[in-house]
Amino acid sequence: MNLDYLQTFIAIARESHMTRAAEQLHLTQPAVSAQLSKLEDELGQKLFDRTSKGMVLTEAGRTFKVYAERSLAAMEDGRTALDELIGLRSGSLAVGGGATATTYLLPPVLGRFHEEQPEIRFFVREQSSQQSIVDVLEGKLDLGIVTLPIKAPNETREPISRLEIVPWVEDELRLIVPPDHPASGAKSFEWGDLDGQPLVLFEAGSAVREIIDERVEKAGIDLDIVMELRAIESIKQMVAQGIGAGFVSQFALSRADEGLRCLKDPISRRLAIAYRSDRTQSPAARAFFEMLQSQSSAGSDSSLSS
Amino acid sequence: MNLDYLQTFIAIARESHMTRAAEQLHLTQPAVSAQLSKLEDELGQKLFDRTSKGMVLTEAGRTFKVYAERSLAAMEDGRTALDELIGLRSGSLAVGGGATATTYLLPPVLGRFHEEQPEIRFFVREQSSQQSIVDVLEGKLDLGIVTLPIKAPNETREPISRLEIVPWVEDELRLIVPPDHPASGAKSFEWGDLDGQPLVLFEAGSAVREIIDERVEKAGIDLDIVMELRAIESIKQMVAQGIGAGFVSQFALSRADEGLRCLKDPISRRLAIAYRSDRTQSPAARAFFEMLQSQSSAGSDSSLSS
DNA sequence: TTTTGGTGATAAATAATTGTTATGGGTGGT
DNA sequence: ACCACCCATAACAATTATTTATCACCAAAA
The missing domain is CATH 3.40.190.10 (Periplasmic binding protein-like II)
Structure with missing residues (x-):
């Protein structure tokens, strides 16, 4: 079952006219006719009465229309939600780090990020570098601020191979x-x-x-x-x-x-940023990572509040 | 965009494993892989991270899953709604007729029908035969009980050609x-x-x-x-x-x-039942029509309450 | 009445998509 | 180093969708 069929069905219902619907959909009339027939076959009921003037919804058609629109709307909403993720208009970000990072280094950067992307929700966890490493490997954290050198954790079965460690600030x-x-x-x-x-x-x-x-x-x-x-x-x-x-x-x-x-x-x-390179970073995580890096190179002063 | 893709996506997410999902869907693993790739291409984002152990949802995947399930559920509900129409577990029925029909003839039949199909909703309108004919032609009524002979109405532009008149009771x-x-x-x-x-x-x-x-x-x-x-x-x-x-x-x-x-x-x-033969009768209308006919032949007594 | 214009349905050819089998690359465990 | 398991890819086959051309039908006009 193709969602385009539902779109076609809705278009015919809206126009009460198959040929006009076909034009709007940039299809030929036989294509639309075939799509509707398939949909009707699959549903086991006629959705329209064909008249010499156009198409008239049957009771089944009127009933089904509601659900078809609902299904299409859900997909549309899904697309929108994904676009919002990319556009940083929604999403969340989990960062872990030690006391120094979460108390003194992250707040100014987080403040600036929040100013630019107010819709992103943060989770900041103060914990040991070891725990941050484990959480990053297990996907509980998007990014971990850790002290180098790191030791391989033994509390997890996740492979350490793809753990990326990017030096951050001295x-x-x-x-x-x-x-x-x-x-x-x-x-x-x-x-x-x-x-x-x-x-x-x-x-x-x-x-x-x-x-x-x-x-x-x-x-x-x-x-x-x-x-x-x-x-x-x-x-x-x-x-x-x-x-x-x-x-x-x-x-x-x-x-x-x-x-x-x-x-x-x-x-x-040296403090470093840790993340899994074999996992897709959420757009928010990627953006925040880049802000972290630009901050570290720009401000060498102790406060980092630039 | 195919709804099967969404089904596949959900299956992979549920199993965290493409090959197992493929088995459940009665497809081969490459087919599932291709479907997912198409879906990801269309949405413009990766929905899963591929690991050596299986599939892990990305943030985009977690976000989209909600909407995919919603879309599929809407279609499922639509199918159910249509089945209920056929099974007379839902639907409505609009009947018009003169004073005699609506006051004395229809009530016993409607009572019996309601007993058998309690979920069907009725609309009964007392009006002239002329008006019933017009309403049937315009689709406002499923059935009209009219007195013969009928005269062609001139208040509507609907063609009279497909108006079916079935004699009912004397x-x-x-x-x-x-x-x-x-x-x-x-x-x-x-x-x-x-x-x-x-x-x-x-x-x-x-x-x-x-x-x-x-x-x-x-x-x-x-x-x-x-x-x-x-x-x-x-x-x-x-x-x-x-x-x-x-x-x-x-x-x-x-x-x-x-x-x-x-x-x-x-x-x-002679009273007759009028309906448009070029319109799909709703299951409820068909069932009620048949009950009307069986009642007229069975009970020749004046009350029709059999 | 016949004609005409507009409706959707159908047939055949083509295009596009989808699925299968066979195979490959990569990762983690033995 | 090898093996087992994961998913991706390629090539081919099967299926499905779309287009073009045409038809049948109806209603309104001539």
Whole structure:
């Protein structure tokens, strides 16, 4: 059963005239005649009475017309819905990332995107890079903002082969210290300065924590970790309260020169965008991905709010 | 665009597997593949991501699926609606007729029909035979109960050629007189008896009145028409009140032997069923027509209530 | 009455679509 | 490295749709 038949049927009903309907449909009259006959055969009932003046709907025809129009309208709506997806006039976007990304990097970009495409709905999930990778592989996320290097996950059976990792922005971790700390006001620090000092760190398992742990081990010092937290703002508050020093992303600091840098060996990390290259990206995801990339190259300042 | 494509699309989405979908559809895998490709080409977007494990809906696919199902459901509903028409589980029926038919003849038949086909809706219109003919020709009525002979109408441009007139029941007009009338209790009358007598008759233009007028003229007598009415019951009431004698259909009388007959030349008329033979009769109309015919042959008694 | 103009239906040839069989490329598991 | 399974593609066959030309029919006009 062809939907064109329904279109033809509707046209004949509208015109009450087969030849005129044929012209409108850019078909010849015999073609229309054949289409209608097939439709009638398939439905088992005559839809029109043929008169010398034209076509008159039978009761069956009047009854069926409603449903034919409904069916065609549904298809038309479907086409429109797909066009809206492409035109970013509808659709949704799921993005995952760590605390730094979701708290400081994504909001300005999301704000700008939302301004341009107000009809797109967002889902932003703060979670570990590992979890973001898994979710991207399983299709739960369109895009994941992760810290490099990534480790292959073992919690999923999805193949990792087509996971695309595109480097995004470079981040540097800075040491922040309480106001009454000896190093307060300094521009830099060395690992030896931290030996035995009380520290407030991200909880184990986070990407930031792993970087710190690795550096600490290399420096051969002992840390006095007095607190493990999940939120950057919490760490900043704890440090301000004098509980200890802590490491946070440069993007979490209001001024670019804030925080102490490790001069000899800057604690840098690269954030990347992860997605499945073997899955069709929704138009919204593609558009947002491109905005992410243009933002990273344009604004090298810490806020990214350009 | 073929509706089978939508069916195929739905099947693939349901199975997440093209080959399995093909089996269910009794097609080969390449056929299904081609259908999906055509659908995707027509919509301008990929509906599935092809993986080594099977098919995964894209956002476009998820979006479109809703509309595809809606379109298919509408067609299915349309088929069901047509089947219900045939099975007399839905539909409507418009019948027109004169006072005798709509008041005394149709009710018992309609009652029986409604008992058998309770889902059919009726429209019964009491009007002149002329108007019924016009309405049948214009498609406003499925069937018309008319008094023979019919005259060609000139109020419509519809061709009269295909108007089918099927004789139905024979009716006899009887004279009814007031209780204190000299002829009260008699079985018959002659036209001479009515000369100068007060009479209560149907209004001019009705089929019954035309028959009476014709006979009166032939008999060469003068009538004292004191009242013209439209409803049979009104005439009976007026006669009962002693206002004058009147003519009514035998079917309007409770007993078959009631009323006075014109022995020498019974005032008979034939009622007929009119319909357009060049229009498809709805299943309900056909069924009702057949019931009308079987009733007329079966019950020759005055009530037709068998 | 015959004629004429307009209706949709039909026949035959052609065009387009659809389906099948056979095969290939790619991916993931053994 | 191979195998099994997925879908895509190619070539051919079958089916379906469309066009052109023509017909039968009806109604209105001559």
